Amino acid sequence: MKIVALCGAGIGTSEILRVNAVRVLERLDIDAEVTASDVAGIGSAAADAQVILTSPGLVGAIGRTNADIVVIDNYFDLEEIQQKLETAVG
Amino acid sequence: MVDPLRPLHELPDAAIALHAVADDWRDAIRASAQALAAAGFAEPEYGERMIALVEEFGPYIVIAPGLALAHARPGPDVHGAGLSIVTLAQPVAFGHSHNDPVSVVLGLAATENDQHVASIASLANVFNDESVIPAIAAAVTADEVRALLRRASSQPAAGA
Numbered sequence: 717m718k719i720v721a722l723c724g725a726g727i728g729t730s731e732i733l734r735v736n737a738v739r740v741l742e743r744l745d746i747d748a749e750v751t752a753s754d755v756a757g758i759g760s761a762a763a764d765a766q767v768i769l770t771s772p773g774l775v776g777a778i779g780r781t782n783a784d785i786v787v788i789d790n791y792f793d794l795e796e797i798q799q800k801l802e803t804a805v806g
Numbered sequence: 807m808v809d810p811l812r813p814l815h816e817l818p819d820a821a822i823a824l825h826a827v828a829d830d831w832r833d834a835i836r837a838s839a840q841a842l843a844a845a846g847f848a849e850p851e852y853g854e855r856m857i858a859l860v861e862e863f864g865p866y867i868v869i870a871p872g873l874a875l876a877h878a879r880p881g882p883d884v885h886g887a888g889l890s891i892v893t894l895a896q897p898v899a900f901g902h903s904h905n906d907p908v909s910v911v912l913g914l915a916a917t918e919n920d921q922h923v924a925s926i927a928s929l930a931n932v933f934n935d936e937s938v939i940p941a942i943a944a945a946v947t948a949d950e951v952r953a954l955l956r957r958a959s960s961q962p963a964a965g966a
Contacts, residue, residue, distance in 0.1 A: 722864035728877040728914045731868060731926040736934070755863060772903045773864030789904035791869040792933045 717748040718803065719723050720762045722770040722778070726754030733769050733791050740798045746805065769797075814928055815956035816934030821845035822948040822964070823925075831865070831900045832857050837892045838876045847888030848915040852878065853936035855915070867955040868908055872902060872939045875929075875934035884915045891941050891951060908945040955962065 721737060723730035728776050730752035736749050753761035755777045762768050765783045784804045790796055825840045829832040839853025855878035860867060868874045890913035897907035912929070932938055932955055945951045 724859050724866060725877060725879045727879065727916050728875050728926065729867060729869050732875070732930050735927045735930045739930075756813045771866035771869070777863060790871060792873075792930065792936065793870070794934060 717746065718765040719748050719763045719767045719769060720753045720758065720783070721750060722755065722757055722758055722762075722768055722774055722794070723752070723773065724725060724777075726752060728756065729771070729791065730754070733788060733797075736791060737769055737798055737801065740801055741780055742796065743794075745791045745801065745802075765802070769801075814932060815952045817948075817955070818845050819890060819892065819948045819954060821847070821888065821910065822926055822951055823892045824945060824948070824951070825895040826892050827895050828898055831860070831898050834892065834894055834898050834911050835860070835876045835913075837894075838890050838911040841890035841892055842888055842913045842915050843891060845888060847886055847890070847891045848883070848887075849883040849950040851913065852881070855879070855881065855883065856951070860900070864904075865902040867902045868902040869903040870936075870939065871905045871911045872897070872907070872932060872943065873905070873933065874908045875914060876911055877916070880916050880918045886915070886948065887917055889913065889916045891942065892963070897943075910939055 721730040722734035734750050734752045741748050767786050768783045774802050786804050788798045826837045835856050842848040843850040844923050856876045859878050883891045892911045894909050897909040899906045900908055941954050
């Protein structure tokens, strides 16, 4: 499985989301590759991704995609990330 | 990694500004850029690029209740990887649907060489403890902030 964490600049926020998504996936025993991307690169980054993780305000910037878009409010809330990822991939 | 971020609990005094007065979110971001500049990590003008990122993409930098991670892409106005911490005397709204108002602004400067600094992971270690944001917002000395960061980063992350 491929998962992309998306933010505006591709540094900082998407990296925090990526790190915490990896933690949650380990907890769920799900084997996935998680990368971080900025908005400009999301088309190619998410071309073969199953899930895009992002914040509420960035959903409109994603454009057409076959991936499930998972919106995370609190990037530090592992429970929220786990619950929403489980719903998306389960 | 040519220029790694220093450990969070070694933030210099200049990079920490407590109970800053900000009229709005732009002011709050400028304060975080001023702290980055005071510590030598970036030019004060870096703040205008951090503001532009929010104007372009919205308040997604408000990544947890009460916490914004102000940043922009690497550029000539960044001198080295660094963080600043600004707490606000009065919280300000960024327009986030879930995490407003913001009382703590982290400023992040990154250079081309360290776009995905490993130390970002240490931010997650600290702030995955939800009690840390209000504790930092209430801190009155830089030593108190560093002590909170040290205590939190020395604990294993939740679920890890």
